[in-house]
Amino acid sequence: MTLLIDQNLLQEQNTKQESALNTDYNALAEKLDRSGIQIDTVLEQAKQFSVAVPSWGVGTGGTRFARFPGQGEPRNIFEKLDDCSVIQQLSQATPAVSLHIPWDRPKDPKELRQYAEQYGLHFDAMNSNTFQDQIDQDESYKFGSLTHTNKAVREQAIAHNIDVVELGQKLGSKALTVWVGDGSNFPGQQHFKNSFSHYLDSIKTIYDSLPDDWNMLLEHKIFEPAFYSTVIQDWGSSYLAAKETGERCLSLVDLGHHAPNVNIEMIVSRLAQFGKLGGFHFNDSKYGDDDLDSGSINPYQLFLIFNELTDIRAQDPAYSPFYMLDQSHNVTDPIESLMYSAAEVQRAFVKSLLVDRQALSQYQEDNDPMMAQASLKQAYNLDVEPILQMARLQAGGAIDPVSCYRASGYRATVAKSRPADPNKTGSGIV
Ligand code: RM4
Ligand code: MN
Ligand code: MN
Numbered sequence: 001m002t003l004l005i006d007q008n009l010l011q012e013q014n015t016k017q018e019s020a021l022n023t024d025y026n027a028l029a030e031k032l033d034r035s036g037i038q039i040d041t042v043l044e045q046a047k048q049f050s051v052a053v054p055s056w057g058v059g060t061g062g063t064r065f066a067r068f069p070g071q072g073e074p075r076n077i078f079e080k081l082d083d084c085s086v087i088q089q090l091s092q093a094t095p096a097v098s099l100h101i102p103w104d105r106p107k108d109p110k111e112l113r114q115y116a117e118q119y120g121l122h123f124d125a126m127n128s129n130t131f132q133d134q135i136d137q138d139e140s141y142k143f144g145s146l147t148h149t150n151k152a153v154r155e156q157a158i159a160h161n162i163d164v165v166e167l168g169q170k171l172g173s174k175a176l177t178v179w180v181g182d183g184s185n186f187p188g189q190q191h192f193k194n195s196f197s198h199y200l201d202s203i204k205t206i207y208d209s210l211p212d213d214w215n216m217l218l219e220h221k222i223f224e225p226a227f228y229s230t231v232i233q234d235w236g237s238s239y240l241a242a243k244e245t246g247e248r249c250l251s252l253v254d255l256g257h258h259a260p261n262v263n264i265e266m267i268v269s270r271l272a273q274f275g276k277l278g279g280f281h282f283n284d285s286k287y288g289d290d291d292l293d294s295g296s297i298n299p300y301q302l303f304l305i306f307n308e309l310t311d312i313r314a315q316d317p318a319y320s321p322f323y324m325l326d327q328s329h330n331v332t333d334p335i336e337s338l339m340y341s342a343a344e345v346q347r348a349f350v351k352s353l354l355v356d357r358q359a360l361s362q363y364q365e366d367n368d369p370m371m372a373q374a375s376l377k378q379a380y381n382l383d384v385e386p387i388l389q390m391a392r393l394q395a396g397g398a399i400d401p402v403s404c405y406r407a408s409g410y411r412a413t414v415a416k417s418r419p420a421d422p423n424k425t426g427s428g429i430v
Contacts (some may be wrong), residue, residue, distance in 0.1 A: 002118045004086050005408045010398055014406060016400040024386040031382075031406070039387065043355050045053040045392040049346045051282065052096040052124035052324040053338055055104050057126035058083040061291065061328030061425040070333060073414030078115055079418060083335055085119035088402055092397035093342040096124035098324050099171070101164045102134055109170035111416035116171075124175070125217060125279065125322050126168035130157040131181035131225070144182040145233045146202035152203050161206045169211060175322055176210070177252055177279070179201065183226025183233070195231050197320045200244055207245050216249045217322060218242055221257040224289055234258075235267045242276050250278025254326055255305075256289040257281075264303040272312045272319075279322030280305075282345050291328035295344030302345065304354050305381050314357060333411060337389075339401040350387055354379040358405055 030038040058080050060070040074080040081097065089096045097116065105114035116122060128144030143149070156344035157180075165176050183198070184190035188404060208218055220238040232238055234294055238251040251271050258264060271277035283288070284297040295302050313319050322343070329337045356375055363372035389399045398404035 001120050002085070003089055004082060005089050005339060005404070005410065008405060009408055010090075012066050012402045014393060014399050018393070021386060021389050021399055024404055025390050026299065028382075028386045032354070037062075037354060041258050042350060042384075043387055043390055045353055045408075046346060046387050047092075047395055049349050050093055050095055050323070050413075051342050051345050053084050053087055053094045053342075054098045054100070054127075054326055055080045055084070057327055057329065057338055058087075058334045060334060061162050063330065067241065068330070068409075069420055069421075070416045071248055072411050072413075073322060073420070075418055076415075077106060077112065079414075080104070081116055081119065081121065082414070085121060086405065086410055087121070087338050087342070088121060089396075090401035091339045092392050092395035093162060093344050093346050094325075095120060096105070096122050096175075098124040098127060099168075099173075100127040100129055102168060105167070109167060116223075123168070123171045124324060125177045125215075126171075126173045126175070127177045127179070128161045128164040130160055131179070133416065141181075143356075144180075144190075144195070144231075146178075146180050147198045147222065149180040149198075150193075150284065156200060157286075158202050158205050162209045165206070165214065168214075174213060175215040175217055175279070176206070176272045177217040177219055177322075178206070179221065179254075181221075181225045181230075183223075183228040183230035184228050185226060186228055188289045189306070190231075191410070192229070194238070196241075199231050200241060201405065203241060203249070204245055205360050207249055214248065215278055215322075216245070217252040217253045217255055218249065219257070219281065221254065221289065222259055235271060239271060239276055239420045240273070242278075245272075250321075251258060251276050251281040252281065252322070253277070254281035254283070254289075255294075255301075256283050256285040256291055256326075260285075260287065264301060265308050268308045269312075270307055277321055277323070281324050281326035282341070283327045285295070291326065293329075293332070294325060294341040295348065296341075297325070299344065299348065300314060300380060302348040303351050304376070306348040307376060308337040310349075310355065311357065335405060335411070336402050345399070346388060346391075350384045351379050354382060354384070387388060399417065 032039050059073050074083050084097045116289045130141055133140050139153040145152060148154050210216055216240055218238045220232045220234055221230055222233055242249045242251050281295040284292045284294055286297050325341050360372060362373045393399050
C-alpha cells in the first residue's frame with residue numbers, strides 16, 4: 001500500500017507517547033472494570049468505527065465574503081485523494097471518500113478507483129450537484145432543479161443524478177445523496193404543493209434507475225441559498241418524500257441543517273423508529289449551516305445523537321447508516337481539521353457505548369429524571385482519549401495525528417508541487 005507519511009517518522013512519534021498511553025489505558029481499564037465494562041470490547045468497537053471524508057473538505061473553504069486559500073491546496077481529485085490518504089493513515093477512522101459530481105468527475109473512472117485503492121481507500125455515497133450551473137448545460141438552475149416549473153430543467157437534473165449513479169457504480173459506491181438548493185426567496189414566489197409534487201416525481205424517476213443494492217439519501221436543509229422557503233426544508237418533508245419513494249430511499253441528517261436549538265437527537269430517534277434514517281453529515285454550528293468542525297461547539301449534542309444510535313443498535317445490531325463529515329475549513333489546515341473531527345465523532349460514539357442502558361431504562365420507567373440524566377453524564381464525563389489513541393496505534397495510525405502530521409512537514413512538501421490556482425481565490429461557501 002502507498003503511504004505518504006514516512007512510517008519511520010510515525011513510529012518514532014508513537015514510541016515517544018506509547019508508555020504514557022499504556023499507563024492511561026490501564027488506569028481507564030481499571031475504572032471501567034469497576035462498572036463491569038471490559039475496555040477491550042470497547043476498543044474493538046472503536047477500531048471498527050469509520051466516517052467518510054468529503055472530497056471537497058480537503059480544500060480550504062470560504063464564506064460569502066471571501067476565501068483565503070491555504071498552502072498546497074489539492075488542485076484535482078487525485079491530489080484530494082492524496083490528502084485523504086494522509087487523513088486515513090494517521091487517524092485510521094476514515095477509509096472512505098465521498099465524491100461530489102461534477103466537481104470530481106474523472107476522465108477515467110477505472111483509473112480513479114485504482115488510484116484510491118493503492119491507498120486502501122474506497123468511495124462512499126456519491127453527491128450530485130444541481131445547485132450550480134455548469135458551463136456546458138442547456139438549462140439553468142437559477143429557479144430550481146428537480147422541482148423547477150419547467151419540465152426540461154427537471155429532466156436535465158434527473159439525468160444528472162442518473163449519470164452520477166452510473167459513475168458511482170464504476171467506482172464501487174453504494175449510495176446517492178441528493179441535496180437540492182431549490183426553494184424561494186419571496187412569499188408567493190413558489191407554489192409549495194406544486195414544487196413538492198415535482199420533487200416527488202423527479203426523485204421517483206431517479207429511484208427507479210437505482211441498482212438493487214443502492215440507497216438513495218435525501219438531505220433536508222432549512223434555508224440557503226433559498227432564504228424564504230426550501231422545498232426539502234425539514235425532516236418531515238424528507239420523511240414524506242422517502243416514504244413515498246420506496247424502501248431504499250432514506251433521510252439523511254446534516255447536523256447544521258436545522259434551526260438553532262432544534263432537538264436533533266429526537267429527530268434521529270423518530271426517523272429510525274420508522275425505518276427511514278439513512279445517514280449523517282457531521283459538522284457543528286453556532287448560528288446556522290456554519291459547517292464548523294464536528295464537536296467544536298456542542299460536543300454534548302453529538303454524544304446524545306450517538307446515544308440514540310447506540311440505543312437503536314442494541315435492538316438491531318446490523319443497523320449501519322452512512323456517516324460523512326461535511327465541514328468547511330476556513331481558518332485551519334483541512335487535513336488537521338478532518339483528522340481531529342473524525343476523532344471527535346469517534347469519541348462521541350465510544351462514550352455512547354459506556355452508557356449503562358439497563359440503569360437508564362429503569363430510571364426512565366421510574367420517572368427519575370435526576371438519575372436518568374446522571375447516567376448519561378456519567379458516560380459523557382469520562383475521558384476516553386486512551387481508547388481512541390490505542391485504537392489508532394493498534395490499527396497502524398498515530399497516537400496523536402495532528403502532531404505527527406505537523407512533524408511530517410507534508411503541507412510544506414505539497415506546497416512546492418502544488419502552486420496556488422489563481423482562479424480559486426474568490427468567494428464561495430465550499
Ligand atoms: C450543502 C449540503 C450538501 C453539500 C453541499 C456542498 O449545504 O450540506 O450536503 O454537498 O452543501
Ligand atoms: Mn451536507
Ligand atoms: Mn450544509
